[in-house]
Amino acid sequence: GAVVSQHPSRVICKSGTSVKIECRSLDFQATTMFWYRQFPKQSLMLMATSNEGSKATYEQGVEKDKFLINHASLTLSTLTVTSAHPEDSSFYICSARPVGEQFFGPGTRLTVL
Amino acid sequence: KQEVTQIPAALSVPEGENLVLNCSFTDSAIYNLQWFRQDPGKGLTSLLLIQSSQREQTSGRLNASLDKSSGRSTLYIAASQPGDSATYLCAVVVGSEKLVFGKGTKLTVNP
Numbered sequence: 428g429a430v431v432s433q434h435p436s437r438v439i440c441k442s443g444t445s446v447k448i449e450c451r452s453l454d455f456q457a458t459t460m461f462w463y464r465q466f467p468k469q470s471l472m473l474m475a476t477s478n479e480g481s482k483a484t485y486e487q488g489v490e491k492d493k494f495l496i497n498h499a500s501l502t503l504s505t506l507t508v509t510s511a512h513p514e515d516s517s518f519y520i521c522s523a524r525p526v527g528e529q530f531f532g533p534g535t536r537l538t539v540l
Numbered sequence: 541k542q543e544v545t546q547i548p549a550a551l552s553v554p555e556g557e558n559l560v561l562n563c564s565f566t567d568s569a570i571y572n573l574q575w576f577r578q579d580p581g582k583g584l585t586s587l588l589l590i591q592s593s594q595r596e597q598t599s600g601r602l603n604a605s606l607d608k609s610s611g612r613s614t615l616y617i618a619a620s621q622p623g624d625s626a627t628y629l630c631a632v633v634v635g636s637e638k639l640v641f642g643k644g645t646k647l648t649v650n651p
Contacts, residue, residue: 428586459637470544470641471584471629520583524637528574531584 433532448506450521456501457523465518477504511539542567546642561615563630571633620649
């Protein structure tokens with residue numbers, strides 16, 4: 428199957444700092460990528476749809492100024508959590524869909540102290 | 541609003557047993573349904589994708605069925621093994637390729 432990578436896999440930061448998470452499609456091009464967030468024992472929730480060359484589409488309740496998304500190329504999307512707070516601590520996962528099924532990255536565990 | 545429910549939330553079985561995981565969704569207007577496996581602290585591994593026009597898909601010891609009209613899907617695992625222990629997630633694809641997930645079923649297969 429297709430391969431999606433994420434970096435970093437784990438990050439710990441202080442409250443108020445910004446954190447950038449990268450999502451790459453390694454063996455296919457993705458005009459669209461998706462960013463999800465998963466809290467413990469909860470479903471994955473779609474945060475936003477990242478569109479190459481245009482603005483991201485955010486789900487209701489997700490602050491676009493806090494979660495900045497940049498999809499600069501057909502293989503890379505970045506999510507920046509700005510001015511992170513402890514409540515932003517979560518598991519962030521990206522996905523992309525070459526054809527048919529969606530493939531997910533390994534996820535990034537963010538802990539904000 | 542589409543909602544996906546998975547029952548049971550957790551399941552513990554002895555090795556070798558056949559088992560069924562259930563998934564239900566409230567809106568039958570879906571493009572497809574996908575089953576995933578998630579190991580602790582890891583990303584998702586796609587197991588099976590069923591298109592809305594299909595009734596079932598099989599891969600090895602896994603068989604997934606879809607009854608779109610009743611809003612149900614099942615994942616059947618034959619001859620379970622300890623390595624099958626993980627959380628199994630069901631997700632339906634709605635408009636704009638958006639995935640809506642259930643909370644998952646945590647499976648433990650005991651040796």
